[in-house]
Amino acid sequence: MSGDRAKVEAQGSKAARILYKPWGIVGSIVSALIARQVFQAVWTKVVPVDSDDPPKPLESEYSLKEVVGTALIQGAIFAVVKALFQRGSARAFQRWTGEWPGD
Template sequence: MTTKPEKRTSRSAKILYRPWGLAASIIGGIIAGQVFQQVWKRVDPEATDDPPKPLQSEYPLAKILVAALIQGAIFSVVRALINRGGARAFERWTGEWPGD
């Protein structure tokens, strides 16, 4: 198993990446929310409203936990894709990796 050499990051690259990373995170959250809504409609076809929230007493705990599990997985995957893609784009534009 070979590992790639670690890329160096300058302090200025980290600072310049912050606004880009923040914007990407907001857009990623919106996208993840839309994806979750569509997935939830398929998981629970009889649902007419939004997925259940923890404080809604009319839903059983199992349904709330399934919704939270799916939502968390989707948000984590979308966040990883957005962050990684944003970092790669930043590196192509500036020649520096913004992480670490």
């Protein structure tokens, strides 16, 4: 990334950050829904057919390894989808308003 581009992205007025807040909240909800769908799709491909839902921490029939592995996969998917969505929405906001909404 060039230095000028990073500087432009780093700049943002207080008004832009305030205007972006509702957009960011809605984006977080939408990205969580998308991440959930992506995780379910990945889960159905990775796990045997007899298991519909991922193991939950309080379900005793699953080992700690299975629960932690599932949490790692789910967390990684959620983090990536959220980062992609936030970055894309910030760029769209910048195109529409001319200001970067971040710090």
